[in-house]
Amino acid sequence: MAKIIVVTSGKGxxxxxxxxxxxxxxxxxxxxxxxxxxxxxGLRNLDIIMNCERRVVYDFVNVINGEANxxxxxxxxxxxxxxxxxxxxxxxxxxxxTVEGVERILNELAADGFEYIICDSPAGxxxxxxxxMYFADMAIVVANPEVSSVRDSDRILGILxxxxxxxxxxxxxxxxxxxxxxNPERVAKGEMLGVxxxxxxxxxxxxxxxxxxxxxxxxxxxxxxxxxxxESPAGQAYSDAVGRLLxxxxxxxxxxxxxxxxFKRLFRRSA
Amino acid sequence: xxxxxxxxxxxxASKSAFRLKGGLFPLTLLEISHYERADFEQxxxxxxxxxxxxxxxxxxxxxxxxxxGDISTLPLGELVNxxxxxxxxxxxxxxxxxxxQTQAKHIDLAIMPVGRxxxxxxxxxxxxxxxxxxNTSVAEKNEDTDEPNAARSAEARSEFSHSPxxxxxxxxxxxxxxxxxxxxxxIMASVSAGAEVLADGNIHIYGAxxxxxxxxxxxxxxxxxxxxxxxxxxxxxAGNFKVDEDLRKDHWKSAVQASLDEHTLCITPLV
Ligand SMILES: Nc1ncnc2c1ncn2[C@@H]1O[C@H](COP(=O)(O)OP(=O)(O)OP(=O)(O)O)[C@@H](O)[C@H]1O
Ligand SMILES: [Mg+2]
Numbered sequence: 001m002a003k004i005i006v007v008t009s010g011k012g013x014x015x016x017x018x019x020x021x022x023x024x025x026x027x028x029x030x031x032x033x034x035x036x037x038x039x040x041x042g043l044r045n046l047d048i049i050m051n052c053e054r055r056v057v058y059d060f061v062n063v064i065n066g067e068a069n070x071x072x073x074x075x076x077x078x079x080x081x082x083x084x085x086x087x088x089x090x091x092x093x094x095x096x097x098t099v100e101g102v103e104r105i106l107n108e109l110a111a112d113g114f115e116y117i118i119c120d121s122p123a124g125x126x127x128x129x130x131x132x133m134y135f136a137d138m139a140i141v142v143a144n145p146e147v148s149s150v151r152d153s154d155r156i157l158g159i160l161x162x163x164x165x166x167x168x169x170x171x172x173x174x175x176x177x178x179x180x181x182x183n184p185e186r187v188a189k190g191e192m193l194g195v196x197x198x199x200x201x202x203x204x205x206x207x208x209x210x211x212x213x214x215x216x217x218x219x220x221x222x223x224x225x226x227x228x229x230x231e232s233p234a235g236q237a238y239s240d241a242v243g244r245l246l247x248x249x250x251x252x253x254x255x256x257x258x259x260x261x262x263f264k265r266l267f268r269r270s271a
Numbered sequence: 272x273x274x275x276x277x278x279x280x281x282x283x284a285s286k287s288a289f290r291l292k293g294g295l296f297p298l299t300l301l302e303i304s305h306y307e308r309a310d311f312e313q314x315x316x317x318x319x320x321x322x323x324x325x326x327x328x329x330x331x332x333x334x335x336x337x338x339x340g341d342i343s344t345l346p347l348g349e350l351v352n353x354x355x356x357x358x359x360x361x362x363x364x365x366x367x368x369x370x371x372q373t374q375a376k377h378i379d380l381a382i383m384p385v386g387r388x389x390x391x392x393x394x395x396x397x398x399x400x401x402x403x404x405x406n407t408s409v410a411e412k413n414e415d416t417d418e419p420n421a422a423r424s425a426e427a428r429s430e431f432s433h434s435p436x437x438x439x440x441x442x443x444x445x446x447x448x449x450x451x452x453x454x455x456x457x458i459m460a461s462v463s464a465g466a467e468v469l470a471d472g473n474i475h476i477y478g479a480x481x482x483x484x485x486x487x488x489x490x491x492x493x494x495x496x497x498x499x500x501x502x503x504x505x506x507x508x509a510g511n512f513k514v515d516e517d518l519r520k521d522h523w524k525s526a527v528q529a530s531l532d533e534h535t536l537c538i539t540p541l542v
Contacts, residue, residue, distance in 0.1 A: 151445055154463045158444025172441075201481075203442050203461055 002110035004117045005245075006136035008160075010152030012123030014144045015180040018216060019238075020120035021049045021225040023140065026242030028083035029227075032115040035074065037105075038088035039132035040122040041096060047087045050077060051223020061089040064101035070108055079228060084114075094128040102131055125159060134164055138174040140207060140245075144181045145192040150201055153177070157204065176207040178241060183212040184257045195255050208241030210234050211254040292490040301331045301359065303350075305339055312353050319357040326358035332383055336366040343370035348378050436472075443468055443482065450488075464504060470494070480506075486529075496529040497541065511536045 007020045017040070024036035037060060038046035047053040052075045058068035063086070070086075077083035086105075089096065109117055121132035133139060139160050143153040157175055166173045179198055186192045199206055215232035219225065227242070229235040233254050243250045303311075319326040331354070335342050351361050363381035364371060372382055435454035443449055443458060445465030450456075456470035461478035468474055469485045473495045476484070480498035487494030487509035494508050501522055505514050508531045518538065526541040 151465060155445040155465065157442075158447045158463075158466070161441065161444070162447065200479075201463070203478075 002106075002114050002117050003138060004106060004119065004136050005138045005140060006119040006121055006133045007140045007142060008121040008129060008133055008156050009123065009142040009149070010125060010129075010156040011144075011149045014142050014149055015210070015216075016123075016142050017045045017049055017120050018220060018226065019140065019142050019178060019180065019210075020046060020118050021220075022227040022235075022238040023242055023245065024083060024116070024118040025077070025080045025225040026227045026239060027116050027118075027246070028077070028080040030242065030246060031082065032246075033082045033113055034080075034116040034118065035084045035086055035109055035114050036118040036120060037086040038120050039097070039128055040120060041088045041092055041094045041128060042090065043122070044088050044090045046120050047075075047085060048223065049220045049225060050085050052077070052085055052087070056087045059087045059089040060105070061092045061096040063105055064096065064098065070105065070112070079224070094122070094126070094131075097128065097131040099131070099134065103135060106135055125155065129156075130159075130163070133160055133173075136160070136164060136173055137166070138176070140176055140178050141202075141204070142178050142180055143198065143202070145179060145183075145187065145194070145198060147193065150193065150198055154202055157202065176205045176245075177202055178207045178210065180210040181212040182209045182254065184255060188257050195252075206252070207244055208237055209252060209255050210237045210241070298362075299329060299331045300334045300365075301354070301361070302334045302337055304337045306345055306350060308346075308349065308353075311350070315353060315357050315359075323358075328358060328360055330360045330362045332363045332365055333361050333367075333380075334365045335371070338366075342368055345371060345374075347371060347374040347380075351378060351380070437470075442478070445482070462498075464502075473497070483507075484529075485512075487531075492531045494531075497527075499526045500524050501527045501538065506536065506538070508536055513538070 005023075007016045007023070009016050017038075020036050024034050028034040036046065036050075038044065039060075040046070041061065044053070047056055055075050058073035060073070062068040063070055063073045074084040074086055077085060106117060119132040119136065122128040133156075139157075141153045141156055143149045160173050160175065161167050164173050177198070179195060182195070183192060187194045195206070195209055211233045213226075213232055213234040215229055216226050216234050219229055219232075219235075226232065226235045227238040230239070237254050240250045240253065333350070333354075354361050361380060363383045364375050365383035367375065367382070375382060435451070436457060437449070437451035437454065438457045438459070439449055440459045442460040443462045443466040445463045447463075448467045448469070449458070450468075451470040451472065451474075453471050455472040455475065456468055457475045457477075458468060459477045462468050462476055462480050462482045462484065464481040466482035467485070468476070468482070469488050471487065471489045471491060471494075474484050474486045474497070476496075476498040478498070479500035480496075480503045482503065483505040484496050484498070484503060485505075485507040486496045488507075490509050492509045496506055496508065501518060502524055503515065503518055505512055506518060506529050507513075508529060511531055511534055513529075513536050522538055522540050527538050528541055529536060529538050531537070
């Protein structure tokens with residue numbers, strides 16, 4: 001059974017596409033057959049971050065419209081063995097996505113043996129975002145540590161649990177929070193919300209905290225999902241998040257300025 | 272819905288002699304299945320002896336939904352007198368026919384529309400001493416209780432509950448609205464900023480109240496709001512409200528109850 005995971009946020013520019021690329025790569029690198037779908041019709045970002053924009057022939061909308069089959073449209077990732085990308089169309093508009101069309105593609109992918117289907121949602125709460133979340137079994141809600149982003153995430157969680165197909169069937173969508181662009185120094189200065197504030201407001205499980213890091217921008221310019229950069233804190237944080245997503249117990253890191261001191265203290269106490 | 276309509280804190284210059292306000296009262300149904308004077312009188316006397324507190328000028332609605340036999344020939348005046356003698360005050364009829372309604376007019380009984388009734392238990396048998404009356408709210412049957420887009424999946428409403436209490440176990444997110452028509456609302460989580468919870472009765476929040484809470488929306492001035500942490504945008508009881516700036520002054524972020532004293536909304540800490 002394929003697990004459908006939407007990466008969503010409400011607010012734009014918080015790191016959904018960065019996260020979709022990193023998480024899908026991470027899951028695939030752990031041996032699961034994975035596909036990442038770009039629902040941001042008309043903008044096309046994912047293929048650039050995944051460095052496959054020059055290999056796009058057919059896209060998601062072509063497949064929905066029956067102008068191409070899945071096999072023609074899926075792009076095999078060059079880095080992660082089990083990863084495929086289904087790119088968005090640059091020329092169509094969002095209305096090209098229909099509930100029936102999306103459902104058919106998701107079913108085909110599941111029948112093809114994909115274990116994880118990651119849906120990179122566009123910003124907002126309009127049609128495109130709705131299509132990306134409608135069939136989700138799980139949602140990774142991406143938020144930045146600031147009030148407006150957290151508020152939008154709250155809104156998205158509400159929509160998810162009331163308008164998605166699972167909600168319509170009286171079931172819940174598994175939800176988790178990924179706090180990105182986290183800067184412990186600025187949190188300490190009171191310029192940003194802290195992890196505990198955000199967790200308290202959103203009252204949902206924390207999948208991970210991704211620190212603000214310039215390696216992210218560098219990685220996306222090079223077309224290498226940042227999770228491949230095992231030296232960088234952001235890459236490591238995404239790796240940890242993938243571990244948690246797959247059910248491992250992984251301690252949270254990168255949350256405080258004096259993190260080493262804290263760890264030492266904890267160890268001494270438990271010893 | 273008359274939510275904030277009756278806000279006017281100061282009555283207008285030329286004092287009007289009366290105001291028409293919506294009220295919502297629990298009424299007990301006396302479901303009569305057959306009538307034979309002596310037998311009826313005896314049974315009612317026995318019942319009154321069991322629960323003297325209940326039989327004390329208690330308004331009841333005479334209902335003939337389960338009546339076997341012809342109600343057209345029923346001596347309504349006699350029946351009403353027996354009730355009065357035992358401390359029951361018939362105020363209205365329901366599920367009657369034209370003959371009975373003509374009789375009702377002569378003895379000043381109101382006619383209730385036929386409508387949905389909650390599954391009932393014998394009130395006096397259920398709790399003979401305190402005898403909470405069956406909640407058959409007038410308003411619920413007379414008006415179309417249009418329920419706003421609630422967190423549908425989250426709500427649980429027990430079929431066997433005595434009062435139409437609505438219980439929600441999941442957070443109420445920004446943009447969501449939950450309404451408990453005809454009764455209390457219990458939320459076992461937080462209410463986010465940008466969310467709105469409403470009830471005809473009381474509102475209990477076992478979490479933080481960060482959004483808007485409106486109790487007694489049909490005019491019940493005895494309604495209250497309870498929450499574990501007051502961080503609200505607005506709190507209103509029967510149209511008397513306070514907003515964020517007023518609320519911040521006292522007991523902010525502490526466990527409180529809100530109630531009405533005359534037309535003033537009072538916030539008091541819960542100990
Ligand atoms: N942890 C991070 N540290 C620094 N920069 C980041 C981080 N995460 C994302 N960014 C940067 O933020 C910008 C927006 O990221 P991204 O495109 O992933 O967001 P998005 O939510 O998909 O945006 P949109 O809503 O437009 O689809 C990019 O320039 C990206 O490099
Ligand atoms: Mg994006």
